[in-house]
Amino acid sequence: MGQAKDRLKNIADHLNSDEKIDEALEKSEWKDILQEIERRKQQNRTANPDDHGYIRQKTQGKLWVRERVDQFVDKDSFQEFGSVAGRALYNPDGTVKSYSAANFIAGKALVDQRPVMVGADDFSIRAGHADGSVWGKSILAEQSARKFKIPMVRLIDGSSGGGSVTLMLEKGYTYLPPLIGMHDMIASLSEIPVVAAALGPAVGLGAARATLTHFSVVAGDIGSLFAAGPPVVENATFETVTKQSLGGALLHTANGTFDNLAANEQECFAQVRQFLSYLPSSTYELPPVVASDDPPARRDDALLNIIPQRRQRMYQVRDILTRVLDAGSWFEIGARWGDGAVCGLGRMNGYPVGILTFDCTLNGSVLSTASCNKFRRHIDLCDTFGIPILDFADYAGFAVGTKAEKEATIRYGSTLTAALYQSDVPYFTVVLRKVFGVAGAAFVDNRVPNMRVGWPSGDWGSLPLEGGILAAYRRELEAAGEKRNELYNSLMAKFEAVRSPLRTAEVFDIPDIIDPRDTRPILCDWVKMVYEHVLPHRLEKIRVHGPKVLYRP
Numbered sequence: 001m002g003q004a005k006d007r008l009k010n011i012a013d014h015l016n017s018d019e020k021i022d023e024a025l026e027k028s029e030w031k032d033i034l035q036e037i038e039r040r041k042q043q044n045r046t047a048n049p050d051d052h053g054y055i056r057q058k059t060q061g062k063l064w065v066r067e068r069v070d071q072f073v074d075k076d077s078f079q080e081f082g083s084v085a086g087r088a089l090y091n092p093d094g095t096v097k098s099y100s101a102a103n104f105i106a107g108k109a110l111v112d113q114r115p116v117m118v119g120a121d122d123f124s125i126r127a128g129h130a131d132g133s134v135w136g137k138s139i140l141a142e143q144s145a146r147k148f149k150i151p152m153v154r155l156i157d158g159s160s161g162g163g164s165v166t167l168m169l170e171k172g173y174t175y176l177p178p179l180i181g182m183h184d185m186i187a188s189l190s191e192i193p194v195v196a197a198a199l200g201p202a203v204g205l206g207a208a209r210a211t212l213t214h215f216s217v218v219a220g221d222i223g224s225l226f227a228a229g230p231p232v233v234e235n236a237t238f239e240t241v242t243k244q245s246l247g248g249a250l251l252h253t254a255n256g257t258f259d260n261l262a263a264n265e266q267e268c269f270a271q272v273r274q275f276l277s278y279l280p281s282s283t284y285e286l287p288p289v290v291a292s293d294d295p296p297a298r299r300d301d302a303l304l305n306i307i308p309q310r311r312q313r314m315y316q317v318r319d320i321l322t323r324v325l326d327a328g329s330w331f332e333i334g335a336r337w338g339d340g341a342v343c344g345l346g347r348m349n350g351y352p353v354g355i356l357t358f359d360c361t362l363n364g365s366v367l368s369t370a371s372c373n374k375f376r377r378h379i380d381l382c383d384t385f386g387i388p389i390l391d392f393a394d395y396a397g398f399a400v401g402t403k404a405e406k407e408a409t410i411r412y413g414s415t416l417t418a419a420l421y422q423s424d425v426p427y428f429t430v431v432l433r434k435v436f437g438v439a440g441a442a443f444v445d446n447r448v449p450n451m452r453v454g455w456p457s458g459d460w461g462s463l464p465l466e467g468g469i470l471a472a473y474r475r476e477l478e479a480a481g482e483k484r485n486e487l488y489n490s491l492m493a494k495f496e497a498v499r500s501p502l503r504t505a506e507v508f509d510i511p512d513i514i515d516p517r518d519t520r521p522i523l524c525d526w527v528k529m530v531y532e533h534v535l536p537h538r539l540e541k542i543r544v545h546g547p548k549v550l551y552r553p
Contacts, residue, residue, distance in 0.1 A: 053124030149282035157200030296524035338374035354382035397437035
């Protein structure tokens with residue numbers, strides 16, 4: 001009780017100190033209402049350590065909503081709107097009987113000196129359910145971000161304005177569930193960066209707000225997501241579940257619901273800042289270029305031996321990316337899902353680029369339904385915001401077999417192929433190893449002209465040679481009996497003679513086979529060229545005709 005009294009005294013002292021200084025206010029006819037506005041602002045901005053919701057927030061290891069905003073945005077840059085919105089009850093004489101703040105705060109701020117719109121749930125008040133002008137504040141934040149052409153950042157903790165059954169008793173009736181403001185939320189995806197951090201349970205509308213984004217991250221220690229919570233699930237499906245078993249951070253970063261996993265809230269903030277640093281504030285601007293002290297002509301000798309000569313041996317593709325991109329600029333998106341698909345953002349000589357490649361240690365570079373969906377999503381992101389794509393190709397084709405057919409792999413592979421061909425951002429392929437079949441062709445043959453080079457380790461064709469020989473010479477191999485292996489090895493030797501990537505370069509089916517150490521200089525030169533000569537013209541068309549891409553998360 002003593003802490004609550006101290007809090008009220010602090011608010012009163014603040015008001016009294018302002019009154020002593022502001023003599024003009026003392027003489028104003030509007031003194032009473034202005035002081036009441038200021039009192040409510042101070043009440044809303046001051047934590048009440050005796051409040052049970054605040055205590056629950058802290059005992060769960062979570063920051064209070066205003067602590068979150070302060071830690072995320074640049075110091076003293078948050079300009080709140082709806083600062084006195086809340087729930088007030090009045091006495092018959094018009095005096096205030098009680099007042100509680102809205103459980104959603106919103107406003108404009110700076111993040112790394114760039115303007116953003118921030119909307120944050122206050123789970124300490126009614127667990128984030130619709131209350132005290134929440135919907136209106138949330139909608140205004142979304143609409144303002146779209147209008148001003150600045151990124152929208154959602155700090156989610158609760159239902160983000162979703163309904164509660166208790167509202168039925170308060171209103172005296174039920175209603176058809178609305179999705180107020182969804183038009184703007186969907187339209188924004190084609191115009192401004194939209195990101196979300198799950199800093200607690202993201203439930204119902206909160207779950208939708210977390211996933212209707214270009215990038216989402218969840219705090220592993222406190223974050224979760226589900227369409228409905230454990231009590232509703234138990235009633236509907238008779239399952240007894242916890243928040244973590246139903247929709248914990250590890251589950252939803254392994255299936256792609258969330259893009260990235262963070263250890264805690266602070267790491268969530270850092271990842272959101274880094275993601276935004278590669279993107280323009282809207283589709284009507286070029287991606288931001290930063291100064292780089294990593295020489296564009298740098299050559300790394302380690303690249304010569306990263307890929308083994310024996311094709312059956314694996315290598316670490318991320319070692320290639322970190323050696324080719326600007327030092328420290330690699331930012332992976334969705335590392336925990338996608339069956340080997342590797343996507344992310346980085347910089348070449350300070351210019352933002354998108355990355356597509358494959359981790360050959362997983363699934364033998366074969367694309368599954370999950371990897372197709374992950375690649376498609378990243379291509380759409382780059383295409384929406386005008387980020388050139390660098391493709392480090394190692395694709396053995398689409399997955400085959402009964403599991404692949406049950407998962408409709410070709411259906412989703414066709415969607416990926418369409419995304420590659422429909423996107424019009426500049427695209428450059430470095431063939432690291434395998435390029436086979438329709439899947440491989442889609443990644444390396446989707447532009448006019450195709451910009452591509454190969455490493456000496458390149459291996460390509462309609463089918464992987466080993467499987468192709470088994471298919472083409474099946475009868476001969478079956479008839480060979482005990483000499484089957486001998487015949488197979490002799491056939492392999494004949495094909496190996498024509499397998500060299502040099503033969504492909506001789507007929508100019510690929511422009512060059514390069515020394516791997518030349519990869520960075522070549523790509524830096526190309527990226528600079530497209531930023532100076534291609535992207536400005538593309539941007540001009542967008543400014544005249546509007547965003548080209550209808551982004552679907």
